[in-house]
Amino acid sequence: MDKIIVEGGRRLRGTIEVNGAKNAALPIQCAALLTDTPTTLRHVPLLSDVRTMNKLLAGLGCEVSGERVLTIDPRGVASGTLEAPYELVKTMRASVTVMGPLLARYGRARISLPGGCAIGARPIDQHLRGLEALGAEITLAHGYVELKAKRLRGATFVFDLVTVGGTQNVMMAAALAKGTSRLENVAREPEVEELARILNKMGARVHGAGTSVIEIEGVDNLSGVDHAILPDRIEAGTFMVAAAISQGDVTLRHAPVDDLHAVIAKMEEAGVRFEVTPDGLRVLGPERLGPVDVTTRPHPGFPTDMQAQMMVLATMAHGQSLITETIFENRFMHVPELCRMGADISVHGNSAAIRGPTRYSGTTVMATDLRASASLIIAGLVAEGRTEVRRVYHLDRGYETIETRLQALGGQVERYHGARG
Numbered sequence: 001m002d003k004i005i006v007e008g009g010r011r012l013r014g015t016i017e018v019n020g021a022k023n024a025a026l027p028i029q030c031a032a033l034l035t036d037t038p039t040t041l042r043h044v045p046l047l048s049d050v051r052t053m054n055k056l057l058a059g060l061g062c063e064v065s066g067e068r069v070l071t072i073d074p075r076g077v078a079s080g081t082l083e084a085p086y087e088l089v090k091t092m093r094a095s096v097t098v099m100g101p102l103l104a105r106y107g108r109a110r111i112s113l114p115g116g117c118a119i120g121a122r123p124i125d126q127h128l129r130g131l132e133a134l135g136a137e138i139t140l141a142h143g144y145v146e147l148k149a150k151r152l153r154g155a156t157f158v159f160d161l162v163t164v165g166g167t168q169n170v171m172m173a174a175a176l177a178k179g180t181s182r183l184e185n186v187a188r189e190p191e192v193e194e195l196a197r198i199l200n201k202m203g204a205r206v207h208g209a210g211t212s213v214i215e216i217e218g219v220d221n222l223s224g225v226d227h228a229i230l231p232d233r234i235e236a237g238t239f240m241v242a243a244a245i246s247q248g249d250v251t252l253r254h255a256p257v258d259d260l261h262a263v264i265a266k267m268e269e270a271g272v273r274f275e276v277t278p279d280g281l282r283v284l285g286p287e288r289l290g291p292v293d294v295t296t297r298p299h300p301g302f303p304t305d306m307q308a309q310m311m312v313l314a315t316m317a318h319g320q321s322l323i324t325e326t327i328f329e330n331r332f333m334h335v336p337e338l339c340r341m342g343a344d345i346s347v348h349g350n351s352a353a354i355r356g357p358t359r360y361s362g363t364t365v366m367a368t369d370l371r372a373s374a375s376l377i378i379a380g381l382v383a384e385g386r387t388e389v390r391r392v393y394h395l396d397r398g399y400e401t402i403e404t405r406l407q408a409l410g411g412q413v414e415r416y417h418g419a420r421g
């Protein structure tokens with residue numbers, strides 16, 4: 001297993017590009033199953049999760065080629081097994097988002113139940129309730145969910161809770177249903193809007209994405225398209241925090257500023273300065289950071305995927321901050337590792353009380369989940385001495401060679417391949 005070693009004490013300076021969004025690419029790769037002709041995606045991030053999804057699509061019978069420019073030809077799927085196997089679903093739970101497209105396009109799907117993951121139970125009950133409302137017959141057996149439907153029919157469905165993946169699965173199914181669907185209490189994330197954009201490019205009739213009600217007039221078929229994936233707001237936010245705590249001066253080209261208002265507002269409250277430039281966002285880290293209270297919420301609230309990174313900023317602030325996680329039940333696994341590096345954080349239920357500023361000292365830490373791993377790298381940037389982050393395969397799921405990106409900004413960050421983990 002690879003490890004990454006960070007020498008602390010460098011101020012980050014310079015300009016980097018923001019890559020295509022992982023959480024837009026994954027559902028859009030699934031949307032390619034809905035069409036009769038190939039789809040080409042551009043600005044695709046080179047991530048292990050994207051590769052896992054491509055493996056799943058190939059296993060279903062798709063012809064998949066290219067990486068940054070990715071072409072998915074679904075014409076071989078009809079005669080396939082229409083199954084998302086346990087090995088792939090347990091590796092990446094976003095695999096369940098093939099369910100809606102397969103059911104809508106081929107009338108059948110067999111998906112391994114994802115099981116839990118590090119950050120929580122993450123059930124898919126809302127996905128299944130929504131597909132049932134559209135007419136799917138669903139049976140659960142041997143850890144798999146089997147879905148059948150001659151032709152899905154439009155319906156009104158209200159989600160019990162806001163779910164990004166659930167919204168995306170039901171949206172894609174409704175796009176090919178007979179009649180109109182009205183989905184309420186849907187997720188408003190930018191990645192849901194991006195999925196609606198590409199579905200409409202494919203010939204779907206999706207209205208209201210980005211609000212809490214989405215109306216979809218089903219059509220009989222959809223065609224493949226050429227689409228450039230929008231920039232990754234969480235990758236951008238991660239580098240914003242790295243610049244902010246290292247008293248850096250970093251410009252993020254193509255940063256999706258309009259999708260980052262909650263994050264920018266909280267960082268400004270802490271004393272970080274921003275300048276919107278013609279093609280991105282400049283981040284200026286102050287000499288002294290002030291404390292902030294943050295509660296994660298569905299978009300447009302503060303994103304849960306930025307909670308761990310924001311916690312590192314809070315540990316560097318002068319004063320006490322409170323961070324509350326309301327989306328996942330176990331998303332504080334970065335806390336014990338940050339405390340080993342010297343942070344003063346105490347967890348009470350779904351809130352963490354942080355006292356700063358912290359004099360971080362480098363040590364060996366263990367990555368546990370994607371965003372927690374990023375927070376350890378960021379803390380290493382301001383730690384005294386060397387920080388060794390192990391099991392960085394978690395990082396590679398959502399960050400393209402993070403070490404080369406940070407090196408480009410002056411960070412002393414090296415990857416050691418195949419180290420004992």
Ligand code: EPZ
Nearest residue numbers: 023094122123124125126127163164165166305327328370
């Ligand atoms: C998406 O996951 C993202 N992943 C996650 O990013 C992100 O943290 C999450 O949305 C919330 O914004 C992708 O887009 C690939 P949810 P998703 O369904 O869709 C509960 C990252 O770091 N729930 O919105 O799986 C669920 O347990 C990843 O990039 C149900 O109870 O998240 C959770 O507590 C991590 N029943 C909450 O809803 C359901 O049927 C939100 O989950 C579905 C969800």
